[in-house]
Amino acid sequence: MGEQAxxxxxxxxxxxxxxxxxxxxxxxxxxxxxxxxxxxLSLAATVETFRTVLARxxxxxxxxxxxxxxxxxxISIGIEYRVDTISGLVLLxxxxxxxxxxxxxxxxxVADTPDRVPYYYMLYLLLVAGLAGMTITNDAFxxxxxxxxxxxxxxxxxxxxxxxxxxxxxxxxxxxxxxxxFYLLGIGYLYIKTGVLNMQDIHAVIIANxxxxxxxxxxxxxxxxxxxxIKMAFFPLHAWLPNAYSYSxxxxxxxxxxxxxxxxxxxxxxxxxxxxxxxxxxxxxxGMPLHWSNLVVTLSSIAIVAGSVMALSRRDxxxxxxxxxxxxxxxxxxxxxxxxxxxxxxAVYHIVSDAFMTLCLFLAVGVIIARTGQSRIEGxxxxxxxxxxTMAAFxxxxxSMIGLPPxxxxxxxxxxxxxxxxAGQWHYVGALLFSSxxxxxxxxxxxxMAYFPKEVNEAEPACFDPDAHPLETLEKTPSSMAIPLWxxxxxxxxxGVFNYTIVQWIASALQSLNxxxxxx
Amino acid sequence: MKGLALFAVAFTGALLLYATGDFPDWGSLxxxxxxxxxSTHYIKEVRKETEVPNIVTAVLADYRGFDTMFETVVVFVAxxxxxxxxxxxxxxxxxxxxxxxNNLPEEPDLIVTQTCNLVIPxxxxxxxxxxxxxHHSPGGGFQGGVMLGASYILIALANGVEAAMKILSERKILxxxxxxxxxxxxxxxxxLLLGENFLDYHVLSRILPTDPIMARSHAMLFxxxxxxxxxxAVMFSIYANLATRGTLKGGL
Numbered sequence: 198m199g200e201q202a203x204x205x206x207x208x209x210x211x212x213x214x215x216x217x218x219x220x221x222x223x224x225x226x227x228x229x230x231x232x233x234x235x236x237x238l239s240l241a242a243t244v245e246t247f248r249t250v251l252a253r254x255x256x257x258x259x260x261x262x263x264x265x266x267x268x269x270x271x272i273s274i275g276i277e278y279r280v281d282t283i284s285g286l287v288l289l290x291x292x293x294x295x296x297x298x299x300x301x302x303x304x305x306x307v308a309d310t311p312d313r314v315p316y317y318y319m320l321y322l323l324l325v326a327g328l329a330g331m332t333i334t335n336d337a338f339x340x341x342x343x344x345x346x347x348x349x350x351x352x353x354x355x356x357x358x359x360x361x362x363x364x365x366x367x368x369x370x371x372x373x374x375x376x377x378x379f380y381l382l383g384i385g386y387l388y389i390k391t392g393v394l395n396m397q398d399i400h401a402v403i404i405a406n407x408x409x410x411x412x413x414x415x416x417x418x419x420x421x422x423x424x425x426x427i428k429m430a431f432f433p434l435h436a437w438l439p440n441a442y443s444y445s446x447x448x449x450x451x452x453x454x455x456x457x458x459x460x461x462x463x464x465x466x467x468x469x470x471x472x473x474x475x476x477x478x479x480x481x482x483x484g485m486p487l488h489w490s491n492l493v494v495t496l497s498s499i500a501i502v503a504g505s506v507m508a509l510s511r512r513d514x515x516x517x518x519x520x521x522x523x524x525x526x527x528x529x530x531x532x533x534x535x536x537x538x539x540x541x542x543x544a545v546y547h548i549v550s551d552a553f554m555t556l557c558l559f560l561a562v563g564v565i566i567a568r569t570g571q572s573r574i575e576g577x578x579x580x581x582x583x584x585x586x587t588m589a590a591f592x593x594x595x596x597s598m599i600g601l602p603p604x605x606x607x608x609x610x611x612x613x614x615x616x617x618x619x620a621g622q623w624h625y626v627g628a629l630l631f632s633s634x635x636x637x638x639x640x641x642x643x644x645x646m647a648y649f650p651k652e653v654n655e656a657e658p659a660c661f662d663p664d665a666h667p668l669e670t671l672e673k674t675p676s677s678m679a680i681p682l683w684x685x686x687x688x689x690x691x692x693g694v695f696n697y698t699i700v701q702w703i704a705s706a707l708q709s710l711n712x713x714x715x716x717x
Numbered sequence: 718m719k720g721l722a723l724f725a726v727a728f729t730g731a732l733l734l735y736a737t738g739d740f741p742d743w744g745s746l747x748x749x750x751x752x753x754x755x756s757t758h759y760i761k762e763v764r765k766e767t768e769v770p771n772i773v774t775a776v777l778a779d780y781r782g783f784d785t786m787f788e789t790v791v792v793f794v795a796x797x798x799x800x801x802x803x804x805x806x807x808x809x810x811x812x813x814x815x816x817x818x819n820n821l822p823e824e825p826d827l828i829v830t831q832t833c834n835l836v837i838p839x840x841x842x843x844x845x846x847x848x849x850x851x852h853h854s855p856g857g858g859f860q861g862g863v864m865l866g867a868s869y870i871l872i873a874l875a876n877g878v879e880a881a882m883k884i885l886s887e888r889k890i891l892x893x894x895x896x897x898x899x900x901x902x903x904x905x906x907x908x909l910l911l912g913e914n915f916l917d918y919h920v921l922s923r924i925l926p927t928d929p930i931m932a933r934s935h936a937m938l939f940x941x942x943x944x945x946x947x948x949x950a951v952m953f954s955i956y957a958n959l960a961t962r963g964t965l966k967g968g969l
Binding site: 208219258263266272276317320336345350386392393411413419 | 737738748750753756779780781782790791794795797801802806888892894895899906909913917919
């Protein structure tokens with residue numbers, strides 16, 4: 198593959214979806230093998246791309262072969278892909294998570310949506326293509342097109358679930374469309390003022406023409422920020438997320454919860470770092486009482502506390518996890534806006550680790566639902582005895598969420614807390630510690646119930662959600678579900694052990710951007 | 718709550734108005750979007766680089782052809798999503814309320830069907846013209862495809878969805894939509910297999926009897942045709958599924 202590796206990352210799922218459209222409709226048994234093949238090819242291409250990036254720095258791929266003007270030094274006239282270690286890491290996460298969830302989906306998709314399996318896998322592959330395309334592109338408008346693909350596919354992947362899923366998908370459609378429109382308006386404003394769409398070029402024109410102070414660029418930055426915040430469910434713009442993720446089919450939740458919000462956070466970072474530049478994002482605006490950085494970090498602290506408190510009050514495992522995601526979004530947004538290198542590093546590292554923590558917990562909850570037919574916390578009574586391996590993996594995911602070593606959750610939180618102290622944002626540090634404490638309370642409550650079963654009072658039957666599916670429960674956990682779960686759990690520890698290497702990769706990308714203000 | 722929403726709308730509107738004052742004059746030749754380096758390059762070099770007289774088509778299908786490929790995929794996804802969410806495969810699995818009572822008259826109305834029979838062939842030929850003439854005048858795959866799709870919708874309106882589905886069955890719709898994407902991305906893939914980057918059309922001159930610049934122009938027609946396939950199929954598919962609540966029976 199070599200030089201063509203970046204495009205294969207996106208093309209493999211696209212052609213996989215086409216193949217399903219041609220043969221999968223008639224031969225339903227081929228849908229899963231095609232999906233697995235396409236995602237494996239995409240993962241191989243991602244690894245190849247990442248190795249190239251490590252070996253020689255940024256990897257640029259020109260779509261249509263349109264070279265930049267003036268022998269490569271001028272503006273870009275086509276669309277280009279540009280991979281650095283940060284986007285490379287996010288691409289690796291997308292490829293790995295989507296492949297694991299595809300393996301996991303073997304029995305689930307047939308159980309959840311028996312009559313629309315080919316359509317499900319087509320949408321699944323196209324969602325992966327959309328997410329990967331958003332991450333890899335260096336073109337602000339190309340990003341929007343791929344954003345449309347990933348949004349449309351996620352609406353449909355949620356709505357194929359139960360009837361309540363249809364309503365939550367509708368809420369998501371409304372919110373998601375508003376978010377995407379804000380992003381598009383922002384890009385439109387940028388284009389009016391700069392006349393280019395390539396991210397590097399937009400930044401160069403803003404600097405060259407001294408546009409940073411102009412009202413329309415400032416409004417554009419606000420619009421883009423609002424757009425991605427809605428899409429990532431940043432508190433208080435989170436209302437669409439809990440129902441959408443908890444009523445969706447098992448595999449949809451397991452695919453979207455780790456990936457969609459994280460990719461949006463990556464895009465926010467890309468906008469801050471590449472399009473507007475850190476100088477613009479973090480500098481105090483003259484004549485404005487508010488400092489952007491302070492304001493956003495305060496908002497994130499509120500998001501962390503609110504997400505944690507709401508998570509604590511939920512009696513349903515899936516709902517609880519979705520509120521934890523909202524708190525975690527606050528971690529990453531806050532880290533990115535702390536205005537120091539450590540915070541940015543911590544935020545990117547947390548994208549990676551949070552994706553796998555969320556994956557591990559969602560996969561474990563999926564197994565629990567498949568085995569017990571419900572996801573109420575009360576239903577976990579004595580589960581350690583019934584399914585020890587699943588609960589062990591769940592425990593690793595939970596410990597990582599709480600932030601205990603040697604899991605990666607500890608290290609990413611460590612960097613974020615350190616960055617918060619360095620920046621003097623004590624409320625953010627406090628919110629992080631509060632959230633860890635809350636997660637500890639939430640998960641130890643579950644452990645207690647699952648490890649020390651209480652006598653079930655027959656007069657009080659376990660409360661079943663009438664809409665919860667599947668209604669039939671499995672006797673044994675199929676290996677197609679157990680293996681991805683265990684891989685994700687082990688990955689949490691591996692990511693924790695190799696945290697220094699990952700942080701070095703992130704730091705090298707931040708250094709090559711070369712306009713990072715002196716730390717502190 | 719209503720007050721809060723009103724405040725949010727007013728605030729966003731004020732923000733947008735505030736930014737508008739900063740815009741360059743409408744249609745000004747000096748504005749970055751009109752006279753910037755990028756637009757100037759497109760306007761000056763488009764004939765030399767692609768042989769296409771219509772600059773918009775060249776930007777859409779070549780310079781930014783990758784965007785357009787995914788725009789077509791967006792259309793495809795919309796079609797798939799509607800089927801995945803709405804389609805009732807006969808077992809009532811979606812649990813939507815039943816379709817409206819079949820309010821079709823016994824016989825389709827004579828005047829309506831005859832008028833449609835007259836209009837549809839003209840409409841389809843004009844659609845093909847719009848598609849093929851996209852290089853020289855406003856038009857192209859999206860516009861032509863929408864017209865073609867509309868002609869099938871017209872058949873459904875006049876004779877019922879089932880009559881139209883006899884011409885374009887559900888299976889054919891899906892194949893047609895996927896074929897459109899395949900034509901577009903396949904053109905790109907051929908470029909890749911010939912050793913150049915994805916969608917770098919000029920390398921197609923090795924298999925087409927033209928020079929590299931003219932190959933770009935021809936390739937744009939291929940990809941526009943692909944777009945038209947997908948748009949036609951998805952337009953009709955969305956109509957048929959929405960009009961019959963996913964049953965593809967009876968309906969408007």
